[in-house]
Amino acid sequence: MNIETRTKGEICVLHFEGNFDSNTASDAESVINELIEDGKLKIVANFENLNFISSAGLRVLLATAKRLNASGGDLRVCCLNQTVQEVFDISGFGTILTVNQTEDEAIRSI
Amino acid sequence: MDLSVDADVSEIPRVTDAVDRFGEDAGLAAGTCHKLSIILDELLSNAISYGLGGNGDHQIDIHIERDGERLVLHVSDDGIPFNPFASEKPDTSLSVDERPIGGLGLLLVTELTESQTYERVEDRNLVTLIMHSGNG
Numbered sequence: 001m002n003i004e005t006r007t008k009g010e011i012c013v014l015h016f017e018g019n020f021d022s023n024t025a026s027d028a029e030s031v032i033n034e035l036i037e038d039g040k041l042k043i044v045a046n047f048e049n050l051n052f053i054s055s056a057g058l059r060v061l062l063a064t065a066k067r068l069n070a071s072g073g074d075l076r077v078c079c080l081n082q083t084v085q086e087v088f089d090i091s092g093f094g095t096i097l098t099v100n101q102t103e104d105e106a107i108r109s110i
Numbered sequence: 111m112d113l114s115v116d117a118d119v120s121e122i123p124r125v126t127d128a129v130d131r132f133g134e135d136a137g138l139a140a141g142t143c144h145k146l147s148i149i150l151d152e153l154l155s156n157a158i159s160y161g162l163g164g165n166g167d168h169q170i171d172i173h174i175e176r177d178g179e180r181l182v183l184h185v186s187d188d189g190i191p192f193n194p195f196a197s198e199k200p201d202t203s204l205s206v207d208e209r210p211i212g213g214l215g216l217l218l219v220t221e222l223t224e225s226q227t228y229e230r231v232e233d234r235n236l237v238t239l240i241m242h243s244g245n246g
Contacts, residue, residue: 023119054148054218055214059214083145090222097206
């Protein structure tokens, strides 16, 4: 999986590309944790080019949301494909995380 | 599709590639292939963490075939007896702060498939799953 980071003011937009699975989750967690340690507390995860997410990826999202909540930050997730949306529906992540249809909407509302 | 992999998460890309090739040959939608990859990621990471004790010397065998509108998956390993479907389902209604980390993998497997069977056959764990081939 490839993660491209773009900074827009105080907001960090992460573009995920590939598969968010048990093989890629720890690298993704390192990328996100570095951003948080760097004081980037408003994070938008753009999943437009993500094929799928497994529970290993969900764990990283939940840990990130917990960390950001605890430090006054916020996490938005946007642009889910049908498979990722189904995983969010099954796991309840569609209601515990804030999901936006578009990146613009996520950036405007964070 | 038949594939044997080491009990290590670094094998996941090989599994995903094989699933994509199988899906192409079997005429499956991309979404169906992605669901197969999720299911295998969950079963493998689970077997590696529990039944095989993180020991990469073990092999996990994967077999997938298309039977009309159904896909039949068999995943087997030679770890200690471990029934992945015996664990409790997580509470998916809890908030971010209340929600414990983990426990979602087998919920995904159960919800993405029509049926799930665990058997202990000749000192091997054998998981058999049936899913629709067309729910891309």
